[in-house]
Amino acid sequence: MNCRTAHYELSLNLDGRLPSGRHAMLMEHVDGCGPCATLWKELQAAQSLALRMPRQRVSNGFRDQLWQRIQSGEGTPEAVFREPVPLVSKVRYVLAGAAAAAAVLLALDALQPAPEKSRSATEGVLQPRLVARGDATPGNTQPTASYASLAPLTPDLLAREAALQFRNNYVQASSQLAALEGRQAGSTAQGAEPIVRSVCDHAVQMHDLGSVLLRLREDEHVTFSNPQVDAELRMMVQLLDEERLSRGDMDTVRTVVAPALRRVHRIAALPEDLRVRGIWTPAERQQVLMRISIDRPQVIGRLFYVMPGQPFPGKDVPVVDPQLQGRIFVFQDDCGTNLVAPRSTVANPATLLRLGMQPAPEAATGTADRASTSQPPR
Amino acid sequence: MTVRTVEQPDPVTLVAFNRALAEHADGLKAYAARMLGDSTAAEDVAQDAFLALYRHLHQVPSSAFRPWLYRVARNLCLDQLRRRKFKLSLFRDLQRDDDQSFTAEDPTAHAPDQLAESREANAAIESAIEQIPPKFREAFLLCEMEGLSYEDAAAVLGCPVKTVSTRLFRARKRFQSLVSRLIKV
Numbered sequence: 001m002n003c004r005t006a007h008y009e010l011s012l013n014l015d016g017r018l019p020s021g022r023h024a025m026l027m028e029h030v031d032g033c034g035p036c037a038t039l040w041k042e043l044q045a046a047q048s049l050a051l052r053m054p055r056q057r058v059s060n061g062f063r064d065q066l067w068q069r070i071q072s073g074e075g076t077p078e079a080v081f082r083e084p085v086p087l088v089s090k091v092r093y094v095l096a097g098a099a100a101a102a103a104v105l106l107a108l109d110a111l112q113p114a115p116e117k118s119r120s121a122t123e124g125v126l127q128p129r130l131v132a133r134g135d136a137t138p139g140n141t142q143p144t145a146s147y148a149s150l151a152p153l154t155p156d157l158l159a160r161e162a163a164l165q166f167r168n169n170y171v172q173a174s175s176q177l178a179a180l181e182g183r184q185a186g187s188t189a190q191g192a193e194p195i196v197r198s199v200c201d202h203a204v205q206m207h208d209l210g211s212v213l214l215r216l217r218e219d220e221h222v223t224f225s226n227p228q229v230d231a232e233l234r235m236m237v238q239l240l241d242e243e244r245l246s247r248g249d250m251d252t253v254r255t256v257v258a259p260a261l262r263r264v265h266r267i268a269a270l271p272e273d274l275r276v277r278g279i280w281t282p283a284e285r286q287q288v289l290m291r292i293s294i295d296r297p298q299v300i301g302r303l304f305y306v307m308p309g310q311p312f313p314g315k316d317v318p319v320v321d322p323q324l325q326g327r328i329f330v331f332q333d334d335c336g337t338n339l340v341a342p343r344s345t346v347a348n349p350a351t352l353l354r355l356g357m358q359p360a361p362e363a364a365t366g367t368a369d370r371a372s373t374s375q376p377p378r
Numbered sequence: 379m380t381v382r383t384v385e386q387p388d389p390v391t392l393v394a395f396n397r398a399l400a401e402h403a404d405g406l407k408a409y410a411a412r413m414l415g416d417s418t419a420a421e422d423v424a425q426d427a428f429l430a431l432y433r434h435l436h437q438v439p440s441s442a443f444r445p446w447l448y449r450v451a452r453n454l455c456l457d458q459l460r461r462r463k464f465k466l467s468l469f470r471d472l473q474r475d476d477d478q479s480f481t482a483e484d485p486t487a488h489a490p491d492q493l494a495e496s497r498e499a500n501a502a503i504e505s506a507i508e509q510i511p512p513k514f515r516e517a518f519l520l521c522e523m524e525g526l527s528y529e530d531a532a533a534v535l536g537c538p539v540k541t542v543s544t545r546l547f548r549a550r551k552r553f554q555s556l557v558s559r560l561i562k563v
Contacts, residue, residue, distance in 0.1 A: 007547070007551070008543075008544075008547050011543070011546060011547035011550050011551075012543060012547075014550070015521070015528070017528070017543075039554075042554050042558065042561055043550055043551075043554055045554075045561040046550065046553055046554040046557055046561060047522065047550070049503055049557055049560060049561070050503065050507075050522050050523060050553065051522075051523075053500060053503060053504075053523070054500070055404055055405075055408060056404060056407050056408040056411055056417060056420070057404050057407070058403045058404055058407050058421055058424060059421060062403060062421065062424070062425065063399065063403075065425065066399070066425050066428055066429065069425070069429055070429060070432050074429065075433065076429065076430040076433045076434070077426050077429075077430065077454065220536070220537075220538070223536075228434075228437065231434075231437040231438070232437070235437070263436075
């Protein structure tokens with residue numbers, strides 16, 4: 001053990017946070033090292049000085065005044081939830097905003113019909129490289145984009161998509177639950193089984209997506225601007241536990257899903273309240289995505305249309321629908337290079353079939369139509 | 379600030395709230411006072427934090443009351459400091475707070491010269507805490523002065539536990555070097 005490590009561990013030792021073996025090693029080092037022994041004594045003495053400081057006490061009327069405020073119905077001061085934004089984050093936001101603005105301008109520029117001769121000047125530089133495939137006949141050229149020009153999938157994108165899909169599932173489950181309750185009230189419970197199954201499916205998806213978002217939040221990759229959303233998300237993930245949902249019957253809906261949905265008020269604002277980090281190094285990006293794909297392999301498929309492996313040996317991807325440009329991302333995993341498209345951004349999943357991507361069954365996913373039209377319940 | 383109807387929490391939660399009030403009110407005020415350098419404003423911050431907790435009792439598990447309260451107090455303090463356009467300078471007005479001074483006398487010191495010595499020592503300690511860089515000082519105030527666990531302090535500061543332990547170590551080293559003249563090893 002060197003002195004540098006010992007100094008740090010002395011601080012841990014002051015709080016009793018060293019395992020016994022490590023503690024013994026540290027004390028052995030301290031016994032044989034003069035400077036460390038002195039520091040250890042000084043740290044202990046400094047701690048006792050700090051702890052000897054007189055305590056401030058609240059005034060005698062503190063409790064009474066507090067209860068008066070509570071009884072008067074006074075609400076929470078707004079500043080309670082106003083989290084400080086570090087300067088670094090502010091700079092990041094500005095940079096990310098500038099980058100987004102530049103991307104929008106470039107995208108608008110790319111959508112303008114350009115004269116043939118000017119196209120060659122820009123292709124392959126700032127937008128997906130558009131080239132004619134070898135087997136195409138004149139007049140039937142198919143635009144393609146090189147892998148290198150496609151943007152990588154980022155945890156931010158994944159988090160945003162997860163928040164959108166979470167809300168979609170919440171909206172669907174809420175409206176189906178209302179329909180179910182309407183049926184019960186009207187004694188027309190017949191045929192309720194598919195709705196019950198669907199509500200449970202949505203609940204399972206909320207649990208999965210919520211777990212991913214909470215993990216990203218725990219690791220400080222994302223934050224929620226409203227702590228109530230954070231608290232509600234945690235509560236939903238806890239209540240909609242996979243094991244509790246496993247039966248998937250009316251009882252499950254009544255005792256697990258319905259109470260969970262009734263206890264939340266702000267969760268529909270999840271996508272708006274999500275704050276993403278914005279800037280990633282390739283290594284961090286890859287590490288986070290790989291961990292998610294290993295921990296919850298089903299989630300990637302629920303969030304994205306996926307074309308696994310590198311399907312085009314010629315290294316160019318046919319962009320069959322101009323609207324897909326900028327909506328296909330590259331994701332590397334153990335199986336190699338995958339192409340993914342966020343489900344909420346693809347208006348027409350049929351076009352993806354020509355790319356080889358597999359749109360999942362409607363019942364299990366939220367598609368662009370739902371994402372764009374579904375509104376939180378009021 | 380909004381006005382809302384009063385909802386009564388269930389009795390078990392209410393008991394937990396009252397216990398939190400009894401156990402953490404003083405600590406919360408002390409923390410806020412060191413953040414703001416103003417013990418009157420600190421009491422308001424502590425009260426606002428408890429008011430916020432009461433309004434969110436149904437969302438906060440009782441085991442998380444303490445870090446939740448400190449986080450809220452921290453937000454309120456930083457908001458006040460921002461609004462006052464202060465730099466995060468702790469204890470600025472502390473010497474003038476003679477209603478309930480931090481630098482209160484050592485109860486064991488009775489003779490005038492002992493009292494003076496004790497007051498001087500306490501002022502030196504407060505001044506030493508003030509000189510710890512803000513980032514490290516927050517960890518010091520929470521863990522060393524208020525006795526929060528590393529995990530709770532991490533929740534309050536919104537950083538990993540490892541970061542808390544590193545900041546605390548640096549704060550302690552700085553504090554130790556600043557009060558070395560008071561230490562008799």
